[in-house]
Amino acid sequence: MSHARSEYGNFRALTPDVHDVVLGLGQLAAKSGLDKQLLELVKLRASQINGCAFCVHYHILQGESLGIAADKLNLVVVWREAPQFSPRERAALAWTEALTNLSGGVSDEVFAQASAEFSETELAYLTSAVASINVWNRYGAAYRWTPPARPKTSVNAAAS
Template sequence: MSHARKEYKDFMALAPEAYEVVLALGKVAAAAGIDKQLLELIKLRASQINGCAFCVQYHILQSESLGMSADKLNLVVVWREAPQFSPRERAALAWTEALTLLSGGVSDEVYAQASAEFSEKELAYLTSAVASINVWNRFGAAFRWTPPARQKPVGAAAS
């Protein structure tokens, strides 16, 4: 079992300027009108690829709070084989994977697929969201942040 080297809250205190910049970058796509559920899907997929346990759990919890189905969340890792994803979601997930696994660049096919589903402006903001989660993943994986706990509903009995 791995142990945390530093926790998320430690990062905020150690590098507040970096924290604020990455946090701000992460907010621009939603502010520009990109669907919040779609943004959570891409953040979850990038976090899976990058092996960031904190970010995987965080974005599962965020997705649930936005009403995303358990089926969709469970199948993000195999989205190509799962019928739950719309063409727009598939384009966003392919774009996310291409930008996260950048060693081969972004193929013309993936660019065409993304361009068919997103306007130029939307694609620019989607790219900013992918860039942001990849930065968070680097911090979370490097410092092995402990994944956040699921919050118990108010009034729930302790178990």
């Protein structure tokens, strides 16, 4: 069993400037008008690839709070085989994987798929969202941040 080397709160306290810059980069995509549910799927997929338990759990909770169906959240890891994803979501997830696994570069096919679903501006903001979550994943995985607890209000709301 691995243990936390440090926690998210420690990172935030030690480097508030870095925290705010990375947070701000991620928020720009949502402010640009990109769908918040789509962005959560992207952040979840990158976090799965990078093995960041904190970020995977965090983005599952965020996705739930935005109304993403549980089956869709559960199937992000196998999105190619699951019918729940729209062509736009599939393009965003393929783009996310290509940018997260840069060893093979970004193929012309993935670029064409993403360009068919997103305007140039949207794709630039989507890229900033993928870049941001990859930065968060580096911190979360390196320091083994403890995944966040489910808010008590979510548990109570689900029970009613």
